Amino acid sequence: MKHEPVLFNEILESLIPSRTDGTIVDATLGLGGHAEGVLERHPSVRLIGIDRDPEALERSRQRLARFGDRVTLVRGLHESLIDILKQSGTETISGLLADLGVSSMQLDDASRGFSFRYDAPLDMRMGPEGTTAADLVSSLDEYELARILRDYGEEPMARRIARAIVAARSEAPIETTSRLAEIIRGVKRPRFGDIDPSTLTFQALRIATNEELTGLDRFLDDAVSVLESGARIAIISFHSLEDRIVKRAFRRLEGECTCPRNLPVCGCGAKEIVNVLTHRPVTASEEEIARNPRSRSAKLRVAEKL
Secondary structure (H helix, E strand, O other): OOOOOOOHHHHHHHOOOOOOOOEEEEOOOOOOHHHHHHHHHOOOOEEEEEEOOHHHHHHHHHHOHHHHHHEEEEEOOHHHHHHHHHHOOOOOEEEEEEEOOOOHHHHHOHHHOOOOOOOOEOOOOOOOOOOOHHHHHHHOOHHHHHHHHHHHHOOOOHHHHHHHHHHHHOOOOOOEHHHHHHHHHHHOOOOOOOOOOOHHHHHHHHHHHHOOOOOHHHHHHHHHHHEEEEEEEEEEEOOHHHHHHHHHHHHHHOOOOOOOOOOOOOOOOOOOOEEEOOOOOEEOOHHHHHHOHHHHHOEEEEEEEO
16 A cells, blocks of 8 residues: 555645755655655755654655655654754755654554554564663553653543553563553443543553654754744644644744733743744545545644744
8 A cells, every 4th residue: 555645735735945946854754755745846855854763764765766866864863953954064944844753654563563453562662772662661650650641641541550550560571562452451441432442551652652742842943943034844743742732832933922921021032933824733634534544633733934
């Protein structure tokens, strides 16, 4: 099955380069679908693609090979944007896009351990380095586990699930997705028509494993700082935690005061740096959702540098 990038047409309509021969950054390259569309639509644009997953980078390298030296691919984190641009000799960019979260390729690869639908090692890493989800569930205390499930999964039964995990691991290590899902379902019974009881816990552990929310605010500030005047930043998020951070960051960068209302004088130093083009997020059409159900939760926000 051919990879279908989420909100593909909406990204192409939104991400208009500030210079026809400028540089666009795809900060979460994945399988390169959005990047391919940008390169096709803007034949003089160069593109820097960043991803932490070596397998995704290799597949993108093959997909984008026909664009030759217009494409530079870098293995790294989008949070390292400034350093990556310095290493490539790029001072400013004509646009940036980021498709946050886990890719379809990673979700569908049972060996990566992202999904409770497969019996696999409890890994959940987007790249080959770092702490696995199994490491987290085996080492964190009940309080910290509950905090992660509550803060990153918005799981209403976070404390009970954390307690069950700690009790279960005292009997045997929790090393597979199926065992973790079984523990969760022992606490949170499935209900007809509801999402799987494991969904929110798996989301929370994936976010914690990959530190997905850590540094997102700084990344957005860094991205805007290197945009040329008139350049756009387009961010796709897939859950309310990410979208909330993007929404608040864009409002702040648009100059909205973030001080408490009872302060007589603004002390946050808000300055208008961007014009937010999507005060309500762009979402997938019914047609796209029918073709690609994972697009249902996607939200696109776009801002333009003044």
